[in-house]
Amino acid sequence: MTSVLTDNLSLARATTHDALRSSIERLDPETRHVCGYHLGFWDRDATPTRLPGKGIRPELVLLTTGAAGRDPLTVIPAAVAVELVHNFSLVHDDVMDGDERRRHRPTVWATFGLSAAILAGDAMLALAGEVLAEAPSPTVGFAVQALAATTRRLIAGQAADLAFESREDVTPEECLRMEADKTGALLACSCSIGPMLADAPARYAAALAEFGERVGLAFQLDDDLLGIWGAPERTGKPVLSDLRSRKKTAPVVAALASDTTAGAALRALYRREASLDEDELAKAATLVEEAGGRRWAEHRAAAELDIALGVLADVFPDARRAAPLSAMATRLAGRDH
Amino acid sequence: MTSVLTDNLSLARATTHDALRSSIERLDPETRHVCGYHLGFWDRDATPTRLPGKGIRPELVLLTTGAAGRDPLTVIPAAVAVELVHNFSLVHDDVMDGDERRRHRPTVWATFGLSAAILAGDAMLALAGEVLAEAPSPTVGFAVQALAATTRRLIAGQAADLAFESREDVTPEECLRMEADKTGALLACSCSIGPMLADAPARYAAALAEFGERVGLAFQLDDDLLGIWGAPERTGKPVLSDLRSRKKTAPVVAALASDTTAGAALRALYRREASLDEDELAKAATLVEEAGGRRWAEHRAAAELDIALGVLADVFPDARRAAPLSAMATRLAGRDH
Numbered sequence: 207m208t209s210v211l212t213d214n215l216s217l218a219r220a221t222t223h224d225a226l227r228s229s230i231e232r233l234d235p236e237t238r239h240v241c242g243y244h245l246g247f248w249d250r251d252a253t254p255t256r257l258p259g260k261g262i263r264p265e266l267v268l269l270t271t272g273a274a275g276r277d278p279l280t281v282i283p284a285a286v287a288v289e290l291v292h293n294f295s296l297v298h299d300d301v302m303d304g305d306e307r308r309r310h311r312p313t314v315w316a317t318f319g320l321s322a323a324i325l326a327g328d329a330m331l332a333l334a335g336e337v338l339a340e341a342p343s344p345t346v347g348f349a350v351q352a353l354a355a356t357t358r359r360l361i362a363g364q365a366a367d368l369a370f371e372s373r374e375d376v377t378p379e380e381c382l383r384m385e386a387d388k389t390g391a392l393l394a395c396s397c398s399i400g401p402m403l404a405d406a407p408a409r410y411a412a413a414l415a416e417f418g419e420r421v422g423l424a425f426q427l428d429d430d431l432l433g434i435w436g437a438p439e440r441t442g443k444p445v446l447s448d449l450r451s452r453k454k455t456a457p458v459v460a461a462l463a464s465d466t467t468a469g470a471a472l473r474a475l476y477r478r479e480a481s482l483d484e485d486e487l488a489k490a491a492t493l494v495e496e497a498g499g500r501r502w503a504e505h506r507a508a509a510e511l512d513i514a515l516g517v518l519a520d521v522f523p524d525a526r527r528a529a530p531l532s533a534m535a536t537r538l539a540g541r542d543h
Numbered sequence: 544m545t546s547v548l549t550d551n552l553s554l555a556r557a558t559t560h561d562a563l564r565s566s567i568e569r570l571d572p573e574t575r576h577v578c579g580y581h582l583g584f585w586d587r588d589a590t591p592t593r594l595p596g597k598g599i600r601p602e603l604v605l606l607t608t609g610a611a612g613r614d615p616l617t618v619i620p621a622a623v624a625v626e627l628v629h630n631f632s633l634v635h636d637d638v639m640d641g642d643e644r645r646r647h648r649p650t651v652w653a654t655f656g657l658s659a660a661i662l663a664g665d666a667m668l669a670l671a672g673e674v675l676a677e678a679p680s681p682t683v684g685f686a687v688q689a690l691a692a693t694t695r696r697l698i699a700g701q702a703a704d705l706a707f708e709s710r711e712d713v714t715p716e717e718c719l720r721m722e723a724d725k726t727g728a729l730l731a732c733s734c735s736i737g738p739m740l741a742d743a744p745a746r747y748a749a750a751l752a753e754f755g756e757r758v759g760l761a762f763q764l765d766d767d768l769l770g771i772w773g774a775p776e777r778t779g780k781p782v783l784s785d786l787r788s789r790k791k792t793a794p795v796v797a798a799l800a801s802d803t804t805a806g807a808a809l810r811a812l813y814r815r816e817a818s819l820d821e822d823e824l825a826k827a828a829t830l831v832e833e834a835g836g837r838r839w840a841e842h843r844a845a846a847e848l849d850i851a852l853g854v855l856a857d858v859f860p861d862a863r864r865a866a867p868l869s870a871m872a873t874r875l876a877g878r879d880h
Contacts, residue, residue, distance in 0.1 A: 336691030
């Protein structure tokens with residue numbers, strides 16, 4: 207049984223890749239070209255490339271389905287759908303955030319313009335629902351609803367993130383809720399939609415949704431830390447980039463909200479109209495650290511990962527079944543380096 | 544039977560309105576406010592208003608379901624879903640087209656900014672799929688797929704429309720395909736998704752989809768004519784507005800493609816860098832007419848309406864069953880004035 211599932215996992219990965227690629231064939235030529243560029247299938251001038259995303263979310267769909275004792279090959283539509291929703295949100299968020307680079311390439315709007323980016327995001331969101339709805343499963347309706355509710359949380363998270371830009375009183379808990387919506391929700395969905403679609407016992411979907419939500423938050427907190435103290439070769443972003451754009455990520459919000467001298471100094475820097483020079487950026491990073499923002503985010507990420515691994519151990523008494531998931535969780539939370 | 548269905552139709556209209564309104568309650572407060580503004584439930588400052596859209600698409604869902612012998616009250620989720628998809632496309636199209644006014648008010652992006660407009664459109668698209676997927680019907684999967692495929696056509700139509708802006712060689716047939724995608728597809732879906740969801744005999748959904756597609760094209764062609772020769776108080780747009788923005792609508796494309804002196808003069812005007820003054824706009828309208836663009840569009844609209852009414856007569860031998868639909872088709876195609 208286990209070795210059959212392992213064989214099926216490899217096949218399911220390849221099948222997911224092919225299904226993702228063929229899903230965009232349904233689109234009109236212009237929109238397909240833009241989506242294929244974003245997904246790394248080809249370059250701006252249609253030269254084939256091999257620059258796919260990391261595929262974390264489809265991998266979670268397949269792994270959780272296998273762990274729940276179901277065949278990953280039966281949940282390919284769910285794996286494709288979560289990847290499409292993820293990429294819809296990336297393309298639209300890049301427009302809203304004005305980000306010009308992603309995965310070491312110019313973003314869609316920077317390459318093809320605003321309208322093409324809006325349409326490509328719309329297309330991937332619609333395709334996700336379409337591909338998922340076609341899955342031949344009696345429980346497909348639940349999966350479609352779960353994905354739609356997740357999309358609402360992605361939108362809520364992005365709306366909150368944008369609202370934070372003009373607010374000085376964001377609390378760390380509000381920030382965590384925003385990050386749970388922006389990142390936790392889709393990981394929760396990716397960890398539960400496979401077992402749901404494959405009609406596995408309900409306890410798996412429930413536990414794995416919590417697992418995914420917590421891993422997602424740990425992943426986002428680690429990303430926030432990398433956005434200040436990270437290595438550009440790993441993140442694809444310049445060092446201190448989040449401070450340069452004065453983003454209100456969790457470590458920053460915790461520091462800004464702290465009743466410390468460093469917090470007060472950071473608030474003054476963040477309020478300044480003019481952009482910060484390199485020395486001031488380095489100073490801001492030090493202030494976040496001195497105000498306790500770095501330590502707080504590190505502790506919270508570690509706590510979320512611990513809870514996630516505990517949930518996993520509870521629902522899978524046999525640790526071998528959970529091993530690929532716990533390894534992936536640890537990696538996503540940045541605890542493998 | 545018929546009078547029960549008529550009673551149910553009134554109730555279904557009211558229920559659809561309430562269901563649309565409560566669907567946006569699921570959204571985060573920021574996005575809900577923006578969607579409610581667009582849908583005419585309240586003003587920019589949250590003052591309640593009563594400025595709903597015409598609700599053509601939900602009305603078609605309810606009427607076609609009744610005509611197919613099913614209870615309109617069972618297809619409320621489909622009526623809400625098509626209205627949400629329609630409004631998603633309006634909000635995003637207004638961004639792409641740079642349109643600042645809609646339904647006699649500033650558009651969403653002009654009121655709340657680009658990011659809010661992108662998110663509000665995304666939210667209505669996701670909500671549409673969610674609301675529809677919740678419908679307690681054994682055929683809900685087909686309805687979800689039909690709506691998703693329709694959304695792809697809306698996107699294809701908008702992509703083509705944008706691509707036409709920089710092309711001089713658009714053919715009338717390409718233009719009609721674009722208009723069928725932008726307007727026909729969602730009317731086809733609105734006319735068939737109700738019978739589909741209510742599990743009416745398949746011949747109804749097939750015939751009503753063709754009816755809706757053709758009515759949609761006639762409706763769009765009439766809208767194109769109104770965009771040049773229309774009454775601002777009916778359209779909410781200034782007179783000659785489509786010529787001012789040099790939109791390549793069907794009558795214009797037919798004129799531009801014609802082998803006439805007027806067509807050549809119009810091509811020269813459309814190629815000019817500088818904007819056109821009032822005299823030149825009036826001249827352009829005359830050239831479209833002289834080149835045969837107006838007559839061609841009028842004939843084509845009339846032909847599409849005729850075919851639509853023929854399809855209706857075939858599938859409903861009892862004309863009384865089809866009467867509300869044929870009346871609505873005639874009105875949408877602008878043949879009632």
